[in-house]
Amino acid sequence: MNTEPKETRAKKFGMVIDLDKCTGCGSCMVACSSENNVPVRKDESDKLLSATWIRVYRITNGKEFPDTEICYFPRPCMHCGGKNDDGHSPCVSVCPATATDYDHSTGIVSQIYTRCFGCRYCMAACPYHARYFNWWDPIWPAKIEESLSPDVSPRMRGVVEKCSFCFHRYQKAKDKAYIEERDVEEMEYQTACTQACPSGAITFGDLDNPDHAVYTLKQDKRAFRLLERLHTNPKVYYLSARSWVKRAGDNYVSSEEPTKGPGAYKLEGHGGH
């Protein structure tokens, strides 16, 4: 048990996404893009070039009509802690420029655009396809530049970007709490996707704080994480009562498939990030 007082104790921010509640409405993706000045392109339907810090995938159970089922999988950055939360996330380990780093006081994996020189090692290392590269300078057509938020730096060409768990919101909440000489409350720091989610599928908070909803939810028997066998130790948990969905949390090539049967699920789409 961590006996350090609450105010100074390291946080471990994380997310629990209830896949049985998610309707795939895409509100999280738009809220995130608007909150974080995510660049837009003329053709957003080219998924190799379209950036979405949180992307909602659709999977099916692969069964024939009418036994088919679908499930939506929102995928933000997993903010991996690495084994034993030592900060050796796949991306942090390979970044030669220290542009991405693990913050031990929050558990958040940062991305500093002006330090990144675009080698994209982190993109290759990330098993979740959570990182996006700016091949060109983002263009904000007409007066859309007016809608950019000053809380998040707009990116330039040649840098990688990804979900920050809306870290700027934490900074704001922390500043306010510091002035008022108290700790940041659970609801004071919530990510934009959590705030926008109409079905209440996303819950966000300090995974180590027993007063936070995520603390209880991550221990739910429905909880699992993506690709746990890689020991990336993600801070995003998923909930589902459906066994085929839980099964989809770890993917195997067909020869390694433990059930020796055909794939238990099917990921839809045409690749890209």
Place this chain on the structure above:
Amino acid sequence: MKINRRHFLALGMGATAGTMLSPLPWKLTDDASIWTQNWAWTPVPEIGESYYAGGACTLCPGGCSLSVRKVGTRVVKIEGNEESPINTGDLCGVGISATQLLYGPSRIEGPMIRAGKRGEGKWRRLSWEGAEAQLAEKLSALSGSKKSVVALSASKQGSVALLIQRLLAAVGSDRFLTLPSVHDTLEAAMALTMGREPGEGVGFDTENTDLILSLGSSVAEGWGSPVRMVKTAAAKTMIQVEPRLSTTASMADIWVPAKPGTEGVFALSVAAAMIQEKLYDHLFVATATEGFDAFSAWLLENYTPKKAEAVTGVSPALVKKVAVAFAGARRPVAICGRGKGDTPISLAEALSVFALNALKGSVQRDGGLVKVGAIPYTLAMAETDDLGAKLAAVTEKGRTELLMDWGTNPFYTLATSQEAADALAAIPTIISFSPYMDETAAMADLILPDHTHLEKIQDVPVRAGLERPLVTLAQPAVDPVMTTKHTGEMLISVGKELDADAFPWDDYESYLEESCGEMWEALSEGGLWQGDIAWKRGLERMLGTSDRFTFVIPEGPVFLSANGDASRYPLTLVPRSSLRISSGAVADAPFTMKTIEDTVLLKGVSLVEMNPVTAKEAGLHEGDTATLTTSFGMVPVKVTLFDGVMPGVVALSKGLGHTAFDEYIGGKGSSYTALSGAMVDSATGFNCTWGARASLKRG
């Protein structure tokens, strides 16, 4: 000393080690980013005071209230208003992305008159005085057939709708039209079964229901008030009837894959099963209804689960299972309106759904189908008679001389075939009040652009099947970005020219306050007014109500069959709805385009979903390029295979294929609407199309 290869290697390794120990590599990586990332043109958003302004969304009928985040004078983010009983702090992607519509390249800069050929995109800017004079002149210049003037309004009621109606009256026309929706049919059905006063609507008290039997409604994908219904979908027991595994169907406890368009017949078969198995609410039927005996005899003669199976393809066992679940729930409700409810259903189908609810006593009670009181505007509006026929006339050649559009974009929403599109394009004078360069504005002769919902004050009456009347207030969160003018203001000014007595107000704001009457206090203070529920609760209800429900035997067909030759068009095309695609008058903003899956739209081409079995028969594979043809039009598509769609059925997403707007949101995919054609309900005259016969050929 002889220098050999070994020395070279040692030197090289030493140099490498030395460099690595020096700060040089780290300095170089740092410099690399300094020299390659710091461009003068990378925007640095201006900082300023950060605060929230109120508002209301008008991009769909849902009635969400907004909290608009501002930095200085700029709008940077739109969030849901936590005080709203509808969206309680949440918001859909379309609503959030409106910042990009506000500042985006589709905005019209100011009043304009056509300078080139129609649709060519050449315009001449006008002053507002000049533009208003043009409109007044065009209206007064109409000779003879005054009825040839049509106005399409985004809203059936409300302050601006009334001004449009008065402007029409000033030139002698009664063709005040709105886009039809399932509510138009529901209101007609309510008039027959429960009685209806003008302005009254039909609602579903889904908050208090414990089971929703949805007859093709996309509860999780935009039906009714989308944000609220998404919450409902995640929380309630649901039975979903539709031919394709939508998100709603996947979340439902029971999915009934009935053949396309047969949801109404399925509802009747469930009703018949409830009567056969004596599962209906005897007390309610005996004390509060009329016409049950004749109705049940008719039902048992024509729609027993066995007979209905021939139409719906649903086994009697599954019908019985649904009947038992529906009858066994405490407060179930059956809802209808396919997809987002933005297409009417036949009157017969609506009557079937009313009857099904009444059999369970789910009428005028908590959790049931309920009557919604009229909104107490002080200035009354007349409801348009024969809306169906009048709408149909808009897409018939030679019936219209002048068309005005306020937010309905008929060139997209009513162009259900090439013929309809041609008829619209043949209207001699087209006037658009749209703030965006939509398909209708692009074809207009005169544009008098309105403010967007973030720039103006305006009442927004909500017609989304809520259980009580509700009005929200759009508020100016930002000064107008373009040289636009409030349509209400413009109409008062033009109206004065034509009939000064009908437009006695000095300005729109004083008129708005007068028009809202008793609602104004709540609207101006909290941005929202809601009325009382119009039914009695608990014991009070049992102790007697004089309002009785009448079972009405539908006259027209419950199931409208798709036109077209089955040998030429072997498949059935149905629409696919998604909350990620705004399928109304306005296209998705770039942020929302981002969210569209690559099984819906890929590199600008729409994908058509089909069952692998159907694809195999047609010799098609995943990713194939094909042409989708109905008797109303043809479009290029790509094929995507999905087990969840019924064999023989193909599904195309609704809301894509905008041809106007800008390069970021226009020209993406194909429009389902343009292929959907017409299926006219003889009882109401509405186009109730749920799909069309289609063929899919490679290439």
